[in-house]
Amino acid sequence: MSRSVAIVGAGPAGMAAAIEAVARGARVTLIDEAALPGGQIYRQAHPSLPGADFADAGESARKAELLRRFRAAAEAIDYRPGTAAYALFGNGELHVAAGAATEVLRPDAVVLATGVREVAVPFPGWTTPGVMFAGGAQALLKAQRVPPGREAVVAGCGPLPLVVAAQLARAGVAVKALALLRPLRQMAADPAALWQGRRLVFEGMRYGRSLRQAGVPRLTGHVPVRALGEDRLTGVVLARVDAEGRPVRGSEHEIACDLLALNYGFAANSELVAMAGARMRRDPIGGWLPEVDEFGRTSLPGVFVAGDGAGLRGALVAEAEGGIVGAAAASGAGDDALRATLGDAFARRRQWAAFQRAVRGTLRVPAGLWSLAADDTVVCRCENVALRDIREAVAGGHRSLNAVKRNVRSGMGWCGGRICLPAIAALAELHGGVPPDAMMTPRPMVRPVTFAALAAQQKARSA
Amino acid sequence: MAGEFHFTFEGRPVAAREGQSVAAALIAAGERCLRIDEAGRPKGVVCGIGVCWECRCSIDGKPDIRACMTPAQAGMAVRRQHGLNP
Numbered sequence: 001m002s003r004s005v006a007i008v009g010a011g012p013a014g015m016a017a018a019i020e021a022v023a024r025g026a027r028v029t030l031i032d033e034a035a036l037p038g039g040q041i042y043r044q045a046h047p048s049l050p051g052a053d054f055a056d057a058g059e060s061a062r063k064a065e066l067l068r069r070f071r072a073a074a075e076a077i078d079y080r081p082g083t084a085a086y087a088l089f090g091n092g093e094l095h096v097a098a099g100a101a102t103e104v105l106r107p108d109a110v111v112l113a114t115g116v117r118e119v120a121v122p123f124p125g126w127t128t129p130g131v132m133f134a135g136g137a138q139a140l141l142k143a144q145r146v147p148p149g150r151e152a153v154v155a156g157c158g159p160l161p162l163v164v165a166a167q168l169a170r171a172g173v174a175v176k177a178l179a180l181l182r183p184l185r186q187m188a189a190d191p192a193a194l195w196q197g198r199r200l201v202f203e204g205m206r207y208g209r210s211l212r213q214a215g216v217p218r219l220t221g222h223v224p225v226r227a228l229g230e231d232r233l234t235g236v237v238l239a240r241v242d243a244e245g246r247p248v249r250g251s252e253h254e255i256a257c258d259l260l261a262l263n264y265g266f267a268a269n270s271e272l273v274a275m276a277g278a279r280m281r282r283d284p285i286g287g288w289l290p291e292v293d294e295f296g297r298t299s300l301p302g303v304f305v306a307g308d309g310a311g312l313r314g315a316l317v318a319e320a321e322g323g324i325v326g327a328a329a330a331s332g333a334g335d336d337a338l339r340a341t342l343g344d345a346f347a348r349r350r351q352w353a354a355f356q357r358a359v360r361g362t363l364r365v366p367a368g369l370w371s372l373a374a375d376d377t378v379v380c381r382c383e384n385v386a387l388r389d390i391r392e393a394v395a396g397g398h399r400s401l402n403a404v405k406r407n408v409r410s411g412m413g414w415c416g417g418r419i420c421l422p423a424i425a426a427l428a429e430l431h432g433g434v435p436p437d438a439m440m441t442p443r444p445m446v447r448p449v450t451f452a453a454l455a456a457q458q459k460a461r462s463a
Numbered sequence: 464m465a466g467e468f469h470f471t472f473e474g475r476p477v478a479a480r481e482g483q484s485v486a487a488a489l490i491a492a493g494e495r496c497l498r499i500d501e502a503g504r505p506k507g508v509v510c511g512i513g514v515c516w517e518c519r520c521s522i523d524g525k526p527d528i529r530a531c532m533t534p535a536q537a538g539m540a541v542r543r544q545h546g547l548n549p
Binding site: 033034035040045046047048049117118127128129130131132133135136137138139140144145146147148230231232233258378381382384413414415418419448 | 466480481482483484486487488490491495496497500501502504505506507508509510511512513514515516517519527531532534
């Protein structure tokens with residue numbers, strides 16, 4: 001009997017894992033929350049929506065090719081769009097919700113290709129409507145064909161703000177400023193990495209050219225320190241920051257805008273693998289990562305992680321790694337036998353991982369930036385927990401994220417802490433002097449599920 | 464335009480196209496505040512991809528529906544939630 005493999009996430013890693021696993025004879029179930037495959041980076045617009053996505057031609061070609069390969073394999077894949085995985089247990093039980101029902105899957109192997117989410121740094125006014133994550137603004141543009149504002153400020157660190165600012169400018173949005181914490185040219189300190197990733201460097205340069213053509217001012221070493229407006233954003237105060245990320249007094253200036261698109265890097269979506277009990281470690285750029293071997297095996301038998309969910313390395317690494325992990329999950333072959341058939345995927349993963357090391361260097365949020373939050377700034381948006389609440393909990397001796405959560409409810413709301421946890425970990429460290437090495441323990445459900453859907457659970461079956 | 468239809472937000476008509484989410488149509492219509500939270504704070508679309516739940520609305524009387532993950536449909540009645548009240 002062939003092995004059953006359940007894959008969570010239909011981005012580059014999940015699609016590549018599904019393609020490889022069915023090619024090796026596994027019965028594959030692919031769970032994804034979105035209506036169409038692609039994940040975040042290759043997010044697709046509904047086929048009837050007209051308009052362009054403003055992405056670079058190189059990215060569009062990679063997206064089209066992977067989606068073509070996925071469609072070619074799709075007949076053999078039990079692909080379930082609109083389905084959320086809300087729990088994974090150490091015995092390999094995967095619980096999923098679709099519409100008004102839930103179901104328990106018991107596959108031989110689970111591959112988590114859950115990707116990353118954006119990291120946010122709380123600051124005064126950041127809950128004002130019109131302050132969005134840069135990737136969210138990009139999703140509106142590329143999958144919905146809707147410009148997310150008329151006048152935009154784009155800010156943060158790493159490559160995404162540059163990409164999103166350029167795409168907004170190409171879409172006709174007036175981009176008033178691109179404010180970057182540190183210059184992307186610092187990646188030039190690692191010329192070997194740049195050479196490995198030169199195709200992506202050229203894409204970045206083309207985005208940069210769009211910004212120059214649109215006359216977008218670029219402010220390096222600046223960050224938003226306050227968002228203005230009541231029920232909608234009316235402007236942003238930018239300030240220069242020092243090397244530790246602390247704002248320099250007197251450097252503030254205001255820019256009128258109705259969209260602030262922010263990205264301070266990414267944190268892995270690792271709740272499911274942590275819930276199952278896998279060994280985890282803190283990621284210096286935000287969030288927690290499972291410990292994995294070269295085939296994506298976690299410390300739990302039969303539980304694999306592929307792509308950015310095992311550490312941010314971008315879509316090209318995710319696609320190569322998806323193939324490697326899909327093969328390992330689908331077959332009982334030994335490491336050497338697997339390696340012999342996966343030479344190309346290993347080579348591609350090595351090449352693009354080298355480039356992504358340079359990217360990671362642009363992403364760390366410096367400690368001082370977490371001091372932008374004022375005492376009354378909301379940190380946990382769902383439960384309206386302010387910095388003051390967290391500071392007092394830490395001062396009162398609650399030195400772990402679990403203890404802080406139990407005292408002030410941070411991370412207990414609708415998002416399950418997926419937005420605020422990197423911030424709460426950093427703020428607990430900043431104000432308590434204790435690095436919270438342990439992740440807040442994720443409990444079922446990691447997505448809100450109604451009692452009606454639980455009551456309508458289908459009987460457990462083999463996936 | 465082909466494929467265009469309307470739903471309502473707070474009783475006002477909002478244009479949408481087939482394949483667009485409720486959130487996208489609202490933003491295109493100039494709406495930013497989609498909800499008033501339990502502390503009285505106005506909230507809008509934040510992550511845009513279904514992670515943060517900040518854009519949840521009441522749709523046809525059902526509360527807590529993520530506007531960013533819900534395809535717009537003709538005739539839907541979308542309303543702002545105020546705190547825990549749909």
